[in-house]
Amino acid sequence: MRVGIQSEMIRSELEEVVGQDFISVDRIDQLIYSTDWSWMPQMWLDRGQKLMPPDYIVQPGSVEEITAIMEIANKYRIPVIPFGGGSGTQGGALPVYGGIIVDLKRLDKILEIDEKSLTVRAEAGIILSQLEWAVNEKGLMLPHYPASANCATLGGCLAPRGTGTTSTKYGKAEDMVLNMEVVLPTGEIIHTPPVPQHASGPDFFRLFLGAEGTFGIITKATMQLDYLPETRYLRALLFDDLGNALEAGRQIMTKRFDPFVIRLYDPTETLSRIKKILGYELEGAYMVLGFDGDPDLAALQERKALEICTALDARDLGREPGERWWEHRYDFYYPPQSLKLPWMYGTTETITTYDKIENLYWAEKKAVEEGFAEWDARFIGHFSHWFHWGVMLYCRFIIENPPEDPEEALRLHNRVWNTAMTAVLENGGMINEHHGVGLKLARYMRRQYGDAWPFMLRLKKTIDPNGIMNPGKVGFGF
Ligand SMILES: Cc1cc2nc3c(=O)[nH]c(=O)nc-3n(C[C@H](O)[C@H](O)[C@H](O)COP(=O)(O)OP(=O)(O)OC[C@H]3O[C@@H](n4cnc5c(N)ncnc54)[C@H](O)[C@@H]3O)c2cc1C
Numbered sequence: 001m002r003v004g005i006q007s008e009m010i011r012s013e014l015e016e017v018v019g020q021d022f023i024s025v026d027r028i029d030q031l032i033y034s035t036d037w038s039w040m041p042q043m044w045l046d047r048g049q050k051l052m053p054p055d056y057i058v059q060p061g062s063v064e065e066i067t068a069i070m071e072i073a074n075k076y077r078i079p080v081i082p083f084g085g086g087s088g089t090q091g092g093a094l095p096v097y098g099g100i101i102v103d104l105k106r107l108d109k110i111l112e113i114d115e116k117s118l119t120v121r122a123e124a125g126i127i128l129s130q131l132e133w134a135v136n137e138k139g140l141m142l143p144h145y146p147a148s149a150n151c152a153t154l155g156g157c158l159a160p161r162g163t164g165t166t167s168t169k170y171g172k173a174e175d176m177v178l179n180m181e182v183v184l185p186t187g188e189i190i191h192t193p194p195v196p197q198h199a200s201g202p203d204f205f206r207l208f209l210g211a212e213g214t215f216g217i218i219t220k221a222t223m224q225l226d227y228l229p230e231t232r233y234l235r236a237l238l239f240d241d242l243g244n245a246l247e248a249g250r251q252i253m254t255k256r257f258d259p260f261v262i263r264l265y266d267p268t269e270t271l272s273r274i275k276k277i278l279g280y281e282l283e284g285a286y287m288v289l290g291f292d293g294d295p296d297l298a299a300l301q302e303r304k305a306l307e308i309c310t311a312l313d314a315r316d317l318g319r320e321p322g323e324r325w326w327e328h329r330y331d332f333y334y335p336p337q338s339l340k341l342p343w344m345y346g347t348t349e350t351i352t353t354y355d356k357i358e359n360l361y362w363a364e365k366k367a368v369e370e371g372f373a374e375w376d377a378r379f380i381g382h383f384s385h386w387f388h389w390g391v392m393l394y395c396r397f398i399i400e401n402p403p404e405d406p407e408e409a410l411r412l413h414n415r416v417w418n419t420a421m422t423a424v425l426e427n428g429g430m431i432n433e434h435h436g437v438g439l440k441l442a443r444y445m446r447r448q449y450g451d452a453w454p455f456m457l458r459l460k461k462t463i464d465p466n467g468i469m470n471p472g473k474v475g476f477g478f
Helices: 004-018 027-032 039-046 063-076 128-136 154-158 204-208 242-254 267-278 295-311 319-327 354-371 406-426 442-463
Strands: 056-058 080-083 100-103 110-114 119-123 177-183 189-191 217-224 231-239 261-265 285-293 315-318 344-347 350-353 378-386 390-399
Touching (some): 063 080, 063 100, 063 189, 080 217, 231 319, 242 261, 242 295, 242 354, 267 319, 267 378, 315 319, 350 354, 354 378
Antiparallel strands (some): 110 119, 261 378
16 A cells, blocks of 8 residues: 555545545545455455555546546556446456556446437446436337346446346347447547447457456447347246256257247256245256247247257246246345355356366366365356357355365365366366456466467557556456
Protein backbone atom coordinates (compact mmCIF):
# COMPACT_ATOMS: atom_id res chain seq x y z
CA MET A 1 0.00 0.00 0.00
CA ARG A 2 1.26 3.45 -0.90
CA VAL A 3 1.77 5.96 1.89
CA GLY A 4 3.27 9.42 2.29
CA ILE A 5 3.69 12.47 0.10
CA GLN A 6 3.64 10.75 -3.27
CA SER A 7 0.54 8.80 -2.35
CA GLU A 8 -1.26 12.04 -1.50
CA MET A 9 -0.10 13.59 -4.78
CA ILE A 10 -1.58 10.70 -6.75
CA ARG A 11 -4.78 10.86 -4.71
CA SER A 12 -5.24 14.56 -5.45
CA GLU A 13 -4.52 14.06 -9.17
CA LEU A 14 -7.15 11.34 -9.31
CA GLU A 15 -9.56 13.56 -7.38
CA GLU A 16 -9.08 16.31 -9.97
CA VAL A 17 -10.21 13.82 -12.61
CA VAL A 18 -13.26 12.21 -10.98
CA GLY A 19 -14.24 14.77 -8.33
CA GLN A 20 -14.02 14.34 -4.57
CA ASP A 21 -17.28 12.37 -4.29
CA PHE A 22 -15.96 9.65 -6.55
CA ILE A 23 -12.62 8.76 -4.99
CA SER A 24 -12.07 6.87 -1.79
CA VAL A 25 -9.07 5.85 0.29
CA ASP A 26 -11.22 4.87 3.29
CA ARG A 27 -10.18 1.71 5.10
CA ILE A 28 -13.68 0.24 4.88
CA ASP A 29 -13.87 0.75 1.10
CA GLN A 30 -10.39 -0.68 0.71
CA LEU A 31 -11.54 -3.77 2.61
CA ILE A 32 -14.68 -4.15 0.51
CA TYR A 33 -12.74 -3.85 -2.76
CA SER A 34 -10.05 -6.28 -1.67
CA THR A 35 -12.26 -9.30 -2.31
CA ASP A 36 -14.50 -10.67 -5.03
CA TRP A 37 -16.62 -13.83 -5.05
CA SER A 38 -13.72 -16.29 -5.12
CA TRP A 39 -13.15 -18.61 -2.19
CA MET A 40 -9.53 -17.61 -1.50
CA PRO A 41 -9.98 -13.98 -0.36
CA GLN A 42 -13.27 -14.76 1.35
CA MET A 43 -11.70 -17.52 3.45
CA TRP A 44 -8.67 -15.32 4.14
CA LEU A 45 -10.83 -12.47 5.45
CA ASP A 46 -13.14 -14.85 7.30
CA ARG A 47 -10.13 -16.10 9.27
CA GLY A 48 -9.02 -12.63 10.23
CA GLN A 49 -6.16 -12.34 7.74
CA LYS A 50 -5.16 -9.15 5.92
CA LEU A 51 -5.57 -8.92 2.15
CA MET A 52 -3.76 -6.57 -0.20
CA PRO A 53 -6.08 -3.54 -0.40
CA PRO A 54 -6.28 -1.14 -3.33
CA ASP A 55 -4.66 2.26 -2.77
CA TYR A 56 -7.45 4.22 -4.42
CA ILE A 57 -10.99 3.47 -5.50
CA VAL A 58 -12.35 5.71 -8.23
CA GLN A 59 -15.73 5.78 -9.92
CA PRO A 60 -15.31 7.59 -13.23
CA GLY A 61 -18.36 9.19 -14.85
CA SER A 62 -17.09 9.26 -18.44
CA VAL A 63 -14.72 7.58 -20.84
CA GLU A 64 -12.54 10.72 -20.90
CA GLU A 65 -12.06 10.38 -17.15
CA ILE A 66 -10.85 6.81 -17.68
CA THR A 67 -8.30 8.09 -20.21
CA ALA A 68 -7.05 10.59 -17.63
CA ILE A 69 -6.84 7.85 -14.97
CA MET A 70 -4.75 5.71 -17.36
CA GLU A 71 -2.39 8.66 -17.90
CA ILE A 72 -1.84 9.03 -14.15
CA ALA A 73 -1.34 5.27 -13.77
CA ASN A 74 1.27 5.22 -16.55
CA LYS A 75 3.07 8.23 -15.12
CA TYR A 76 3.42 6.65 -11.66
CA ARG A 77 3.45 3.01 -12.92
CA ILE A 78 0.49 2.03 -10.72
CA PRO A 79 -1.78 -0.95 -11.42
CA VAL A 80 -5.29 -0.27 -12.75
CA ILE A 81 -7.95 -2.86 -11.91
CA PRO A 82 -11.31 -2.67 -13.70
CA PHE A 83 -14.15 -3.53 -11.32
CA GLY A 84 -17.72 -4.28 -12.41
CA GLY A 85 -20.02 -6.01 -9.93
CA GLY A 86 -17.22 -7.89 -8.15
CA SER A 87 -19.15 -11.15 -8.67
CA GLY A 88 -16.25 -12.87 -10.43
CA THR A 89 -15.19 -16.20 -8.96
CA GLN A 90 -11.55 -16.29 -10.11
CA GLY A 91 -9.98 -13.38 -8.25
CA GLY A 92 -9.92 -11.35 -11.50
CA ALA A 93 -10.78 -8.05 -9.82
CA LEU A 94 -8.48 -8.45 -6.80
CA PRO A 95 -5.86 -5.68 -6.40
CA VAL A 96 -3.07 -8.13 -5.62
CA TYR A 97 -0.43 -5.46 -6.16
CA GLY A 98 -2.50 -2.55 -4.79
CA GLY A 99 -3.22 0.28 -7.23
CA ILE A 100 -6.34 1.99 -8.57
CA ILE A 101 -9.66 0.18 -8.59
CA VAL A 102 -11.75 1.62 -11.41
CA ASP A 103 -15.34 0.87 -10.43
CA LEU A 104 -17.39 1.18 -13.61
CA LYS A 105 -20.91 1.18 -12.20
CA ARG A 106 -21.50 4.91 -12.84
CA LEU A 107 -21.23 4.14 -16.55
CA ASP A 108 -24.69 2.62 -16.62
CA LYS A 109 -26.62 4.36 -19.40
CA ILE A 110 -28.59 2.69 -22.14
CA LEU A 111 -27.67 4.72 -25.23
CA GLU A 112 -29.86 3.27 -27.95
CA ILE A 113 -32.29 0.44 -28.60
CA ASP A 114 -32.62 -0.33 -32.32
CA GLU A 115 -35.91 -2.19 -32.77
CA LYS A 116 -35.21 -2.91 -36.44
CA SER A 117 -31.78 -4.54 -36.15
CA LEU A 118 -32.64 -5.76 -32.62
CA THR A 119 -29.62 -4.29 -30.88
CA VAL A 120 -28.94 -2.30 -27.74
CA ARG A 121 -25.98 -0.01 -27.12
CA ALA A 122 -25.13 0.55 -23.48
CA GLU A 123 -22.35 1.62 -21.18
CA ALA A 124 -20.37 -1.27 -19.74
CA GLY A 125 -21.08 -0.63 -16.05
CA ILE A 126 -24.82 -1.29 -16.29
CA ILE A 127 -26.09 -4.19 -14.19
CA LEU A 128 -27.29 -6.93 -16.51
CA SER A 129 -30.80 -7.32 -15.13
CA GLN A 130 -31.42 -3.55 -15.42
CA LEU A 131 -30.51 -3.76 -19.06
CA GLU A 132 -32.75 -6.79 -19.44
CA TRP A 133 -35.78 -5.11 -17.83
CA ALA A 134 -35.40 -2.09 -20.13
CA VAL A 135 -35.36 -4.16 -23.31
CA ASN A 136 -38.18 -6.41 -22.00
CA GLU A 137 -40.43 -3.33 -22.04
CA LYS A 138 -40.03 -3.34 -25.82
CA GLY A 139 -40.85 -7.05 -26.13
CA LEU A 140 -37.14 -7.88 -26.49
CA MET A 141 -34.55 -9.76 -24.46
CA LEU A 142 -30.77 -9.89 -24.11
CA PRO A 143 -30.54 -13.66 -23.67
CA HIS A 144 -27.36 -13.71 -21.59
CA TYR A 145 -28.66 -14.99 -18.25
CA PRO A 146 -25.85 -15.82 -15.81
CA ALA A 147 -27.03 -16.76 -12.32
CA SER A 148 -25.36 -13.50 -11.25
CA ALA A 149 -27.44 -11.23 -13.55
CA ASN A 150 -28.60 -9.14 -10.58
CA CYS A 151 -25.06 -8.18 -9.60
CA ALA A 152 -22.87 -8.60 -12.71
CA THR A 153 -22.22 -5.75 -15.16
CA LEU A 154 -22.30 -5.89 -18.94
CA GLY A 155 -18.52 -5.28 -19.20
CA GLY A 156 -17.91 -7.83 -16.43
CA CYS A 157 -19.72 -10.47 -18.52
CA LEU A 158 -17.80 -9.71 -21.71
CA ALA A 159 -14.36 -9.43 -20.09
CA PRO A 160 -14.20 -13.10 -18.91
CA ARG A 161 -16.35 -14.50 -21.80
CA GLY A 162 -19.33 -15.39 -19.60
CA THR A 163 -22.08 -17.88 -20.38
CA GLY A 164 -25.73 -17.83 -19.26
CA THR A 165 -28.51 -20.39 -18.78
CA THR A 166 -29.90 -20.14 -22.32
CA SER A 167 -26.53 -20.21 -24.10
CA THR A 168 -27.25 -23.52 -25.83
CA LYS A 169 -29.54 -21.67 -28.27
CA TYR A 170 -28.52 -18.02 -27.95
CA GLY A 171 -24.77 -18.27 -27.43
CA LYS A 172 -22.26 -16.89 -24.95
CA ALA A 173 -22.07 -13.18 -24.07
CA GLU A 174 -19.26 -12.84 -26.62
CA ASP A 175 -21.52 -14.21 -29.39
CA MET A 176 -24.03 -11.40 -28.76
CA VAL A 177 -21.63 -8.45 -28.99
CA LEU A 178 -21.47 -6.51 -32.25
CA ASN A 179 -18.96 -3.84 -31.34
CA MET A 180 -17.26 -2.18 -28.38
CA GLU A 181 -15.59 0.98 -27.21
CA VAL A 182 -12.40 0.28 -25.27
CA VAL A 183 -9.93 2.47 -23.40
CA LEU A 184 -6.48 1.01 -23.99
CA PRO A 185 -3.86 0.94 -21.21
CA THR A 186 -2.17 3.85 -23.00
CA GLY A 187 -5.33 5.91 -22.52
CA GLU A 188 -6.39 5.87 -26.20
CA ILE A 189 -10.11 5.38 -26.81
CA ILE A 190 -10.78 2.97 -29.68
CA HIS A 191 -13.92 1.72 -31.40
CA THR A 192 -14.14 -1.68 -33.04
CA PRO A 193 -15.90 -2.01 -36.46
CA PRO A 194 -19.72 -1.72 -36.34
CA VAL A 195 -20.32 -5.42 -37.01
CA PRO A 196 -18.23 -8.48 -36.10
CA GLN A 197 -18.90 -10.54 -39.26
CA HIS A 198 -16.95 -9.13 -42.21
CA ALA A 199 -13.78 -9.80 -44.15
CA SER A 200 -12.09 -6.46 -43.60
CA GLY A 201 -9.01 -7.62 -41.78
CA PRO A 202 -8.42 -9.57 -38.58
CA ASP A 203 -11.03 -9.72 -35.85
CA PHE A 204 -8.97 -7.74 -33.31
CA PHE A 205 -12.01 -6.89 -31.17
CA ARG A 206 -12.00 -10.43 -29.83
CA LEU A 207 -8.71 -9.62 -28.07
CA PHE A 208 -10.68 -7.76 -25.41
CA LEU A 209 -13.05 -10.69 -24.80
CA GLY A 210 -11.36 -12.96 -22.30
CA ALA A 211 -8.60 -10.46 -21.48
CA GLU A 212 -10.32 -9.76 -18.14
CA GLY A 213 -9.18 -6.17 -18.09
CA THR A 214 -5.52 -6.92 -18.87
CA PHE A 215 -5.77 -5.33 -22.35
CA GLY A 216 -7.90 -2.30 -21.44
CA ILE A 217 -11.31 -1.29 -20.17
CA ILE A 218 -14.48 -2.01 -22.13
CA THR A 219 -16.61 1.13 -21.78
CA LYS A 220 -19.50 0.57 -24.22
CA ALA A 221 -20.93 -2.36 -26.13
CA THR A 222 -23.62 -2.97 -28.72
CA MET A 223 -25.39 -6.25 -28.05
CA GLN A 224 -27.68 -8.41 -30.19
CA LEU A 225 -31.22 -8.77 -28.83
CA ASP A 226 -33.95 -11.31 -29.55
CA TYR A 227 -37.73 -11.16 -29.40
CA LEU A 228 -39.17 -12.38 -26.11
CA PRO A 229 -40.20 -15.95 -26.93
CA GLU A 230 -43.87 -16.58 -27.66
CA THR A 231 -43.66 -19.88 -25.88
CA ARG A 232 -41.29 -21.72 -23.58
CA TYR A 233 -41.58 -25.50 -23.08
CA LEU A 234 -39.61 -27.33 -20.40
CA ARG A 235 -39.60 -30.98 -19.48
CA ALA A 236 -37.53 -33.40 -17.41
CA LEU A 237 -36.09 -36.81 -18.20
CA LEU A 238 -34.25 -39.42 -16.19
CA PHE A 239 -31.49 -41.59 -17.61
CA ASP A 240 -30.09 -44.67 -15.82
CA ASP A 241 -26.80 -44.10 -17.49
CA LEU A 242 -24.83 -40.84 -17.70
CA GLY A 243 -23.23 -41.97 -20.99
CA ASN A 244 -26.65 -42.41 -22.63
CA ALA A 245 -27.71 -38.99 -21.40
CA LEU A 246 -24.58 -37.38 -22.88
CA GLU A 247 -25.24 -39.18 -26.14
CA ALA A 248 -28.84 -37.89 -26.19
CA GLY A 249 -27.60 -34.32 -25.70
CA ARG A 250 -25.00 -34.80 -28.44
CA GLN A 251 -27.60 -36.06 -30.92
CA ILE A 252 -30.03 -33.24 -30.12
CA MET A 253 -27.27 -30.69 -30.75
CA THR A 254 -25.66 -32.25 -33.81
CA LYS A 255 -29.09 -32.68 -35.43
CA ARG A 256 -29.65 -28.98 -34.65
CA PHE A 257 -32.96 -29.28 -32.82
CA ASP A 258 -32.08 -25.99 -31.12
CA PRO A 259 -33.01 -26.36 -27.42
CA PHE A 260 -32.51 -23.19 -25.38
CA VAL A 261 -31.41 -25.32 -22.48
CA ILE A 262 -30.11 -28.82 -21.86
CA ARG A 263 -29.11 -29.21 -18.23
CA LEU A 264 -27.84 -32.68 -17.34
CA TYR A 265 -27.01 -33.49 -13.69
CA ASP A 266 -24.71 -36.35 -12.75
CA PRO A 267 -26.21 -39.00 -10.41
CA THR A 268 -24.62 -37.38 -7.31
CA GLU A 269 -26.13 -33.96 -8.00
CA THR A 270 -29.43 -35.59 -8.98
CA LEU A 271 -29.57 -37.16 -5.52
CA SER A 272 -28.66 -33.98 -3.69
CA ARG A 273 -29.67 -30.78 -5.55
CA ILE A 274 -32.53 -32.07 -7.67
CA LYS A 275 -34.05 -33.67 -4.58
CA LYS A 276 -34.10 -30.21 -2.98
CA ILE A 277 -36.06 -28.80 -5.92
CA LEU A 278 -38.49 -31.66 -6.44
CA GLY A 279 -38.88 -32.78 -2.82
CA TYR A 280 -38.37 -36.44 -3.75
CA GLU A 281 -35.42 -38.66 -4.59
CA LEU A 282 -34.47 -39.81 -8.08
CA GLU A 283 -31.67 -42.19 -9.00
CA GLY A 284 -29.86 -41.62 -12.26
CA ALA A 285 -28.91 -38.66 -14.42
CA TYR A 286 -31.56 -35.92 -14.49
CA MET A 287 -31.95 -33.88 -17.63
CA VAL A 288 -33.99 -30.74 -18.23
CA LEU A 289 -34.79 -29.91 -21.84
CA GLY A 290 -36.23 -26.58 -22.97
CA PHE A 291 -37.50 -25.25 -26.31
CA ASP A 292 -38.79 -21.77 -27.00
CA GLY A 293 -39.89 -19.35 -29.72
CA ASP A 294 -42.58 -20.12 -32.29
CA PRO A 295 -45.02 -22.60 -30.64
CA ASP A 296 -45.28 -24.97 -33.66
CA LEU A 297 -41.55 -25.07 -34.22
CA ALA A 298 -40.78 -25.51 -30.50
CA ALA A 299 -43.33 -28.37 -30.23
CA LEU A 300 -41.77 -30.14 -33.21
CA GLN A 301 -38.23 -29.69 -31.89
CA GLU A 302 -39.30 -31.01 -28.49
CA ARG A 303 -40.97 -34.07 -30.08
CA LYS A 304 -37.86 -34.85 -32.12
CA ALA A 305 -35.60 -34.48 -29.07
CA LEU A 306 -37.86 -36.74 -27.02
CA GLU A 307 -37.61 -39.45 -29.67
CA ILE A 308 -33.84 -39.37 -29.28
CA CYS A 309 -34.05 -39.56 -25.48
CA THR A 310 -36.54 -42.43 -25.35
CA ALA A 311 -34.47 -44.39 -27.88
CA LEU A 312 -31.64 -44.08 -25.34
CA ASP A 313 -33.84 -45.47 -22.52
CA ALA A 314 -34.77 -42.17 -20.85
CA ARG A 315 -37.86 -41.97 -18.66
CA ASP A 316 -39.99 -38.93 -19.55
CA LEU A 317 -40.94 -37.23 -16.28
CA GLY A 318 -43.16 -34.67 -18.01
CA ARG A 319 -43.32 -30.89 -17.93
CA GLU A 320 -43.89 -30.09 -14.26
CA PRO A 321 -40.46 -31.10 -12.88
CA GLY A 322 -38.77 -29.27 -15.77
CA GLU A 323 -40.77 -26.11 -15.10
CA ARG A 324 -40.09 -26.37 -11.38
CA TRP A 325 -36.38 -26.55 -12.15
CA TRP A 326 -36.66 -23.41 -14.33
CA GLU A 327 -38.36 -21.49 -11.49
CA HIS A 328 -35.71 -22.56 -8.98
CA ARG A 329 -32.68 -22.60 -11.28
CA TYR A 330 -30.81 -19.87 -9.38
CA ASP A 331 -31.60 -21.11 -5.86
CA PHE A 332 -28.36 -23.09 -5.60
CA TYR A 333 -26.26 -19.98 -6.00
CA TYR A 334 -27.70 -18.02 -3.08
CA PRO A 335 -28.25 -18.63 0.65
CA PRO A 336 -29.48 -20.84 2.17
CA GLN A 337 -28.59 -23.34 -0.58
CA SER A 338 -25.26 -21.90 -1.75
CA LEU A 339 -21.98 -23.40 -0.58
CA LYS A 340 -20.51 -21.35 2.23
CA LEU A 341 -17.60 -20.97 4.60
CA PRO A 342 -16.08 -22.62 6.55
CA TRP A 343 -16.45 -25.28 3.81
CA MET A 344 -13.86 -25.37 1.07
CA TYR A 345 -15.26 -25.46 -2.46
CA GLY A 346 -14.42 -24.54 -6.01
CA THR A 347 -16.03 -24.69 -9.44
CA THR A 348 -13.58 -26.39 -11.76
CA GLU A 349 -15.66 -25.87 -14.89
CA THR A 350 -14.25 -27.11 -18.18
CA ILE A 351 -15.19 -27.82 -21.79
CA THR A 352 -14.18 -30.28 -24.46
CA THR A 353 -15.49 -32.10 -27.52
CA TYR A 354 -18.11 -34.87 -27.36
CA ASP A 355 -15.56 -37.63 -27.99
CA LYS A 356 -13.67 -36.73 -24.78
CA ILE A 357 -16.27 -35.38 -22.38
CA GLU A 358 -17.30 -38.55 -20.56
CA ASN A 359 -13.70 -39.67 -19.99
CA LEU A 360 -12.83 -36.22 -18.75
CA TYR A 361 -15.71 -36.25 -16.26
CA TRP A 362 -14.69 -39.64 -14.78
CA ALA A 363 -10.98 -38.80 -14.76
CA GLU A 364 -11.48 -35.52 -12.89
CA LYS A 365 -13.94 -37.07 -10.45
CA LYS A 366 -11.53 -39.92 -9.68
CA ALA A 367 -8.54 -37.60 -9.34
CA VAL A 368 -10.32 -35.33 -6.85
CA GLU A 369 -12.21 -37.92 -4.82
CA GLU A 370 -9.36 -40.44 -4.58
CA GLY A 371 -6.64 -37.83 -4.30
CA PHE A 372 -8.33 -36.16 -1.34
CA ALA A 373 -10.12 -39.12 0.22
CA GLU A 374 -8.60 -38.29 3.62
CA TRP A 375 -10.54 -35.00 3.45
CA ASP A 376 -13.76 -36.69 2.26
CA ALA A 377 -13.65 -34.57 -0.88
CA ARG A 378 -16.87 -34.72 -2.88
CA PHE A 379 -17.15 -34.04 -6.60
CA ILE A 380 -20.49 -33.13 -8.16
CA GLY A 381 -21.25 -31.89 -11.64
CA HIS A 382 -23.64 -31.01 -14.38
CA PHE A 383 -23.37 -30.36 -18.09
CA SER A 384 -24.93 -27.01 -18.86
CA HIS A 385 -23.73 -25.28 -22.01
CA TRP A 386 -23.99 -27.37 -25.16
CA PHE A 387 -22.46 -26.66 -28.55
CA HIS A 388 -22.55 -28.53 -31.85
CA TRP A 389 -19.11 -29.97 -31.17
CA GLY A 390 -19.03 -30.44 -27.40
CA VAL A 391 -20.30 -29.53 -23.99
CA MET A 392 -19.29 -27.72 -20.85
CA LEU A 393 -18.89 -29.57 -17.55
CA TYR A 394 -19.67 -27.49 -14.46
CA CYS A 395 -18.20 -29.43 -11.57
CA ARG A 396 -17.51 -28.61 -7.99
CA PHE A 397 -15.33 -30.03 -5.28
CA ILE A 398 -16.49 -29.73 -1.70
CA ILE A 399 -14.54 -30.36 1.50
CA GLU A 400 -16.73 -29.82 4.54
CA ASN A 401 -13.96 -29.88 7.15
CA PRO A 402 -10.90 -28.12 5.75
CA PRO A 403 -7.94 -27.20 7.98
CA GLU A 404 -8.62 -24.28 10.29
CA ASP A 405 -5.23 -22.68 9.78
CA PRO A 406 -5.66 -20.28 6.82
CA GLU A 407 -2.28 -21.03 5.26
CA GLU A 408 -2.85 -24.78 5.47
CA ALA A 409 -6.35 -24.32 4.07
CA LEU A 410 -4.99 -22.31 1.14
CA ARG A 411 -2.34 -24.94 0.44
CA LEU A 412 -4.95 -27.70 0.39
CA HIS A 413 -7.21 -25.58 -1.82
CA ASN A 414 -4.39 -25.04 -4.32
CA ARG A 415 -3.51 -28.74 -4.29
CA VAL A 416 -7.10 -29.72 -5.11
CA TRP A 417 -7.20 -27.18 -7.95
CA ASN A 418 -3.88 -28.47 -9.24
CA THR A 419 -5.13 -32.05 -9.24
CA ALA A 420 -8.37 -31.07 -10.99
CA MET A 421 -6.64 -28.89 -13.61
CA THR A 422 -4.04 -31.58 -14.32
CA ALA A 423 -6.85 -34.08 -14.93
CA VAL A 424 -8.61 -31.56 -17.17
CA LEU A 425 -5.51 -30.75 -19.25
CA GLU A 426 -4.44 -34.40 -19.55
CA ASN A 427 -7.90 -35.34 -20.82
CA GLY A 428 -8.27 -32.68 -23.50
CA GLY A 429 -10.26 -30.09 -21.54
CA MET A 430 -9.86 -26.32 -21.32
CA ILE A 431 -9.07 -24.87 -17.89
CA ASN A 432 -12.47 -23.21 -17.95
CA GLU A 433 -15.44 -22.25 -20.11
CA HIS A 434 -16.99 -19.12 -18.59
CA HIS A 435 -15.70 -17.96 -15.21
CA GLY A 436 -12.45 -16.68 -16.67
CA VAL A 437 -8.86 -17.21 -15.58
CA GLY A 438 -8.37 -14.38 -13.10
CA LEU A 439 -5.72 -14.92 -10.46
CA LYS A 440 -6.69 -18.48 -9.62
CA LEU A 441 -5.97 -20.14 -12.97
CA ALA A 442 -3.20 -17.78 -14.14
CA ARG A 443 -0.52 -20.37 -13.40
CA TYR A 444 -2.06 -22.86 -15.91
CA MET A 445 -2.05 -20.53 -18.91
CA ARG A 446 1.40 -21.54 -20.11
CA ARG A 447 0.38 -25.22 -20.04
CA GLN A 448 -2.98 -24.47 -21.64
CA TYR A 449 -1.48 -22.48 -24.53
CA GLY A 450 1.87 -24.23 -25.07
CA ASP A 451 3.69 -22.81 -28.11
CA ALA A 452 1.19 -19.93 -28.45
CA TRP A 453 1.93 -18.55 -24.99
CA PRO A 454 5.08 -16.50 -25.90
CA PHE A 455 2.99 -14.88 -28.65
CA MET A 456 0.31 -13.95 -26.08
CA LEU A 457 3.01 -12.44 -23.84
CA ARG A 458 4.28 -10.34 -26.75
CA LEU A 459 0.74 -9.12 -27.46
CA LYS A 460 0.37 -8.06 -23.85
CA LYS A 461 3.69 -6.19 -23.95
CA THR A 462 2.63 -4.32 -27.09
CA ILE A 463 -0.82 -3.38 -25.83
CA ASP A 464 0.25 -2.50 -22.29
CA PRO A 465 3.92 -1.44 -22.44
CA ASN A 466 4.10 -0.41 -18.78
CA GLY A 467 2.23 -3.47 -17.51
CA ILE A 468 -0.31 -1.39 -15.59
CA MET A 469 -3.48 -3.29 -16.50
CA ASN A 470 -4.68 -5.77 -13.91
CA PRO A 471 -1.25 -7.36 -13.21
CA GLY A 472 -1.11 -10.96 -12.02
CA LYS A 473 -4.27 -11.94 -13.93
CA VAL A 474 -4.70 -14.25 -16.92
CA GLY A 475 -1.04 -15.21 -16.53
CA PHE A 476 0.28 -11.72 -17.36
CA GLY A 477 2.47 -9.40 -15.37
CA PHE A 478 3.91 -11.40 -12.52
C1 LIG B 1 -23.94 -16.39 -7.55
C2 LIG B 1 -23.08 -16.31 -8.77
C3 LIG B 1 -23.49 -16.93 -9.94
C4 LIG B 1 -22.72 -16.85 -11.11
N1 LIG B 1 -23.19 -17.42 -12.25
C5 LIG B 1 -22.51 -17.22 -13.41
C6 LIG B 1 -23.05 -17.73 -14.65
O1 LIG B 1 -24.13 -18.34 -14.70
N2 LIG B 1 -22.33 -17.49 -15.78
C7 LIG B 1 -21.16 -16.78 -15.77
O2 LIG B 1 -20.57 -16.58 -16.83
N3 LIG B 1 -20.62 -16.34 -14.60
C8 LIG B 1 -21.27 -16.52 -13.45
N4 LIG B 1 -20.75 -16.04 -12.28
C9 LIG B 1 -19.45 -15.38 -12.27
C10 LIG B 1 -19.53 -13.84 -12.47
O3 LIG B 1 -20.77 -13.33 -12.06
C11 LIG B 1 -19.32 -13.50 -13.91
O4 LIG B 1 -17.98 -13.76 -14.25
C12 LIG B 1 -19.64 -12.04 -14.26
O5 LIG B 1 -19.57 -11.94 -15.65
C13 LIG B 1 -18.74 -11.04 -13.58
O6 LIG B 1 -19.26 -9.75 -13.79
P1 LIG B 1 -18.87 -8.56 -12.79
O7 LIG B 1 -19.43 -7.30 -13.37
O8 LIG B 1 -19.26 -8.88 -11.41
O9 LIG B 1 -17.29 -8.56 -12.98
P2 LIG B 1 -16.14 -8.40 -11.89
O10 LIG B 1 -16.17 -9.54 -10.94
O11 LIG B 1 -16.16 -7.04 -11.33
O12 LIG B 1 -14.87 -8.55 -12.84
C14 LIG B 1 -14.56 -9.76 -13.48
C15 LIG B 1 -13.31 -9.55 -14.33
O13 LIG B 1 -13.58 -8.69 -15.44
C16 LIG B 1 -12.80 -7.49 -15.36
N5 LIG B 1 -13.71 -6.42 -15.77
C17 LIG B 1 -14.87 -6.03 -15.18
N6 LIG B 1 -15.46 -5.06 -15.89
C18 LIG B 1 -14.64 -4.81 -16.95
C19 LIG B 1 -14.70 -3.90 -18.07
N7 LIG B 1 -15.71 -3.07 -18.24
N8 LIG B 1 -13.67 -3.92 -18.96
C20 LIG B 1 -12.62 -4.77 -18.81
N9 LIG B 1 -12.52 -5.63 -17.79
C21 LIG B 1 -13.53 -5.66 -16.88
C22 LIG B 1 -12.32 -7.41 -13.93
O14 LIG B 1 -11.10 -6.72 -13.82
C23 LIG B 1 -12.17 -8.88 -13.58
O15 LIG B 1 -10.96 -9.36 -14.10
C24 LIG B 1 -21.48 -16.15 -11.08
C25 LIG B 1 -21.06 -15.54 -9.90
C26 LIG B 1 -21.84 -15.61 -8.76
C27 LIG B 1 -21.37 -14.92 -7.52
